[in-house]
Amino acid sequence: MGKCKLAVCQINVTADKRFNINNARDVVFRAASQGAQIVLLPEMFNCPYETSLFPDYAESYPDGETVQMLSRVAAELGIVLVGGSIPERDGDIVYNTCFVFGQQGGLLGRHRKMHLFDVDLPDLNVQESSTLGPGRDFTVVDAGICKIGVMICFDVRFPELARLLALAGVDMLLIPAAFNMVTGPAHWDLTMRMRAVDNQVYVAAASPARDEQAEYVTYGHSMVVDPWGTVVAQAGTGEEIIVAEVNLETIREVRERLPLLAQRRTDLYDLCKK
Numbered sequence: 249m250g251k252c253k254l255a256v257c258q259i260n261v262t263a264d265k266r267f268n269i270n271n272a273r274d275v276v277f278r279a280a281s282q283g284a285q286i287v288l289l290p291e292m293f294n295c296p297y298e299t300s301l302f303p304d305y306a307e308s309y310p311d312g313e314t315v316q317m318l319s320r321v322a323a324e325l326g327i328v329l330v331g332g333s334i335p336e337r338d339g340d341i342v343y344n345t346c347f348v349f350g351q352q353g354g355l356l357g358r359h360r361k362m363h364l365f366d367v368d369l370p371d372l373n374v375q376e377s378s379t380l381g382p383g384r385d386f387t388v389v390d391a392g393i394c395k396i397g398v399m400i401c402f403d404v405r406f407p408e409l410a411r412l413l414a415l416a417g418v419d420m421l422l423i424p425a426a427f428n429m430v431t432g433p434a435h436w437d438l439t440m441r442m443r444a445v446d447n448q449v450y451v452a453a454a455s456p457a458r459d460e461q462a463e464y465v466t467y468g469h470s471m472v473v474d475p476w477g478t479v480v481a482q483a484g485t486g487e488e489i490i491v492a493e494v495n496l497e498t499i500r501e502v503r504e505r506l507p508l509l510a511q512r513r514t515d516l517y518d519l520c521k522k
């Protein structure tokens with residue numbers, strides 16, 4: 249069973265789309281120079297996280313400048329690039345989409361955020377569905393060295409999705425995300441670690457760096473969690489690359505000693521039968 253190096257890039261995101269694209273490119277180069285074979289970028293890395301701005305920053309596949317950059321950089325560096333997310337326009341609908349490119353620059357997968365972040369909390373009202381449409385497809389990417397399941401931010405709160413991806417055989421859940429100063433301190437570590445423990449997979453989440461002046465202040469603290477739930481790497485709040493080794497043997501060992509997936513009582517779980 250194999251090992252690989254995963255880099256999670258916590259990057260600055262500004263109102264300047266061109267800056268964001270160039271900065272992401274530079275940071276991915278730095279991550280690859282540290283030996284990373286798989287590189288993960290944050291949610292909405294080419295656009296401030298403001299629902300009203302998503303349509304203005306949106307672009308289409310394959311002609312958009314951000315996706316073109318991601319494909320070129322993946323090929324140039326010979327890495328698997330899990331390109332965070334960007335607003336993607338398809339006809340009349342804008343999606344919150346993660347494009348994954350392979351070592352030759354080809355598209356390996358595309359995840360459109362399934363669960364839109366519509367919440368009304370004290371000090372936080374976000375209605376993604378005011379400008380975005382929800383995705384419908386599960387995204388499992390065969391990256392050669394390992395199988396990757398992709399979820400975007402709020403998707404992580406739905407254990408069903410992570411479980412379906414685990415049952416489909418993924419070794420890691422890669423999550424472009426942008427928690428905030430209300431839900432981040434309360435739930436970021438807990439949720440990421442829980443999805444790893446539930447499913448005995450690696451979990452990595454990439455956040456934009458924190459900008460205190462932004463309308464939506466992101467939490468930061470990008471992290472990598474191993475299948476035992478241990479946080480093996482974690483960023484602070486500024487721009488930072490964290491690198492971790494992913495060891496597929498660790499997944500096998502944890503599952504052998506604590507066989508959660510095998511001990512599920514699927515014979516009892518169908519409530520409709522009662």
Ligand SMILES: O=C(O)CCC(=O)C(=O)O
Nearest residue numbers: 365401402426427428431
């Ligand atoms: O689930 C959360 O607390 C944050 C979700 C979020 O920020 C998002 O989905 O963009």
